[in-house]
Amino acid sequence: MSTPAPDAAALLHELLLRGLWSTVIDEDAPEALQRHGGAVARMLAAGVDPHDLVDVIREAQVDTIYNVAQLIDWPDEHVAPDDACEVRLAASLAGATAQPLPELHSCLMERDPSGRAGEPRSPELRQYAMLDAGVRAQIKALAGARKFPAAALLWKRHAGGDLAAALAAVKQLAIRAG
Known part of the structure; x- marks a missing residue:
């Protein structure tokens, strides 16, 4: 008896969800801001509260990963209607039929590691x-x-x-x- 082949679309979906959230700053580690240069370093040197800066960065990152998830879900959304192009991301393992990727943006916020569904602190x-x-x-x-x-x-x-x-x-x- 053989084991069923892994679902490539579900695997890619999971990897993308985890990967997107892994790029978001850890609210519990504002000291990580010290590794940044440029504007972040200047703001910290000017006395900006690191917790405020973490909150601003996190909110911007959450908006960004949501927009990236939507772009992955509908890469042709911004194509002119007369171009009549429909593009969808699909995944397959070697030798298997490609399967469409389930929507990312619709479940992205429920996967927020903070448990707040993307909402600010x-x-x-x-x-x-x-x-x-x-x-x-x-x-x-x-x-x-x-x-x-x-x-x-x-x-x-x-x-x-x-x-x-x-x-x-x-x-x-x-x-x-x-």
Whole structure:
């Protein structure tokens, strides 16, 4: 009994989705900005908050990968109607029939590693990201265990603000974490 041949279109689809998201900046590593030169280095030297810069870069990258996915899905979209050309990407393994690639853009955002479907970070998530990794882990564990008052107190101690805002923030984090 032979094993079924892998689906080349599904494999290419998966590789493209993973590859597109792999090009997006990691929000949890703003220190990676230090490797960049040019405008990024000048902005950091001028005192721009690295977290703000990461958010701007990520939003631009998410827009870009969505547009690239649409271009892969419909490469002929911007061809003049009178050119009557229809081009679609297909994939095949050696000796197999080519199969059309499933749409990328329609499922791209659900594959966002942040779990936010391409949406920007909320102020609470941004503030959370700026906390020390150990404090983040403690808050995450407390919120995951639904110990919201303890998590809120820890948040307030390290991030400041009032207790009601801290409680709302940790509850929002618990919802996002699922």
